[in-house]
Amino acid sequence: MSPPSPSESPPLITLRGVTKTYTIWDDPTARLMAPFRRLWSKSARGTEGRQFTAVKAFSLEIARGECLGIIGRNGAGKSTLLQMIAGTVQPTSGTVQINGRVAALLELGSGFNPDFTGRENILMNASILGLGREEIAARYDSIVEYSGIAEFIDQPVRTYSSGMTLRLAFAVCAHVDADILIIDEALAVGDARFQFKCHATLEQMLKEGRTIIFVSHDTNAVKRMCRTAVLLERGEMLLKGSPNDVTNIYTKLITSPHGLESIREDLAALQNKPPESDEANPAPTPTPAPQLLSSSLSAENPGTRLLAEERTHQQISDKEYAYGGEFGEITSVVLADHTGAPRLSFVTGQTIQVRITCAARQTVTAPIYALTLKDVRGQEIYGTNTYFQNQNPPDVPAGGRATVTFTLPLNILPGVFFISLGWVRLVNGEVVVIHRRYDVLRFDVMPRDKSFGLAWCPATIEVHTATTSG
Ligand SMILES: Nc1ncnc2c1ncn2[C@@H]1O[C@H](COP(=O)(O)OP(=O)(O)OP(=O)(O)O)[C@@H](O)[C@H]1O
Missing domain, CATH: 1.10.8 (Helicase, Ruva Protein; domain 3)
Incomplete structure (x- = not known):
């Protein structure tokens, strides 16, 4: 009998208003003396130590058979939350209800x-x-x-x-x-072979209708394993949604110098976004006519009109998620076949060109241009950049442009894929984003033969059969 779908069964885990507050002591002696002082004087109660809230009013229901990924920066409260679900830490307030073996x-x-x-x-x-x-x-x-x-x-x-x-x-x-398996980053210390084995076991557990909650800084692992992800920041749930959306926002949060401020608008937009259809099985879409791209630039910006003129495009994927754009912008993206003719549908093994134009508003020194291909679940299937290829493209002066062409063979088996692009620079070893456009173009890959799997590694097969034994 197949396990009931998540929507059929009551939640396995229910968290309501869960808060965990720790007392932080600057002076270790005061910490040791606190219980005695409280005994001596009622007025001393709560006066020593600072209160620190690691998890704030967290509410969530997790269904049977669900795989939930929790991501967030260091100190966001992920481990504390897992410990409360596992029962090894008691919440200060709120309730954790578990209907199964953890x-x-x-x-x-x-x-x-x-x-x-x-x-x-x-x-x-x-x-x-x-x-x-x-x-x-x-x-x-x-x-x-x-x-x-x-x-x-x-x-x-x-x-x-x-x-x-x-x-x-x-x-x-x-x-x-x-019934519930909780994993906190632990798998990362296993060697590759054991990790592979663990992941196969986790997949099997999910098929059996078990529930998995796991914390990881590995956004790809979250996208591979989970259907839902949660972004935690300073103890609060900022977003619950598709792993692709949540990891996109998380990547922006950790790379933007403006931190939380930089993602406020994105969070608001995602909250108003209609629920996604099954991302893993999207309906094929016909190739749309060229259309104008929406822009992250404000109309008041003097560079906007010039950039907008260039912003003609083959197709915008409705999933595009862009950020940066203040110092320069990736103004156009064209996907083409090996002859340079724009197309959005290919056959396994064909060579594609991704041509981008980057316009600088301010001088961009030591630029790096990057490309990533993702599948429909947001799993990165290939990525490269000029830095990894030991290239040092020239600086782009204010008002200048760079055109970049990525040429690559599509050695992938049929499916729907998305292209993401990045224009960044390295400053003292830190990545500074000029403009990132994730999932900007969607394209299809059609079969060329009956081979199966993920990658196209065209094998030749030689068979030698002896006509006599010995
Ligand atoms: N026992 C404790 N006493 C005081 N503060 C604590 C305690 N445990 C955790 N904290 C604080 O709570 C906050 C959240 O910690 P937690 O370990 O849950 O974060 P995290 O998201 O798992 O971080 P990381 O990714 O670094 O593992 C941190 O600021 C941490 O210092």
């Missing part, structure tokens, strides 16, 4: 006793997570085999590397029939 991979090894062996920790953890003696005995060998560290299973966990600790912790979580 397994959590929080701070690495936090559930383990470092002086116990791997074997003892498996037994202890599986028991804490709700398995009975017989169930643990029946699954023990499988847990050890999954972890791949059988050789070290009788060594104390304090002697394990972080990758080995992760292997053990994940192996336990994967075997306890959890």
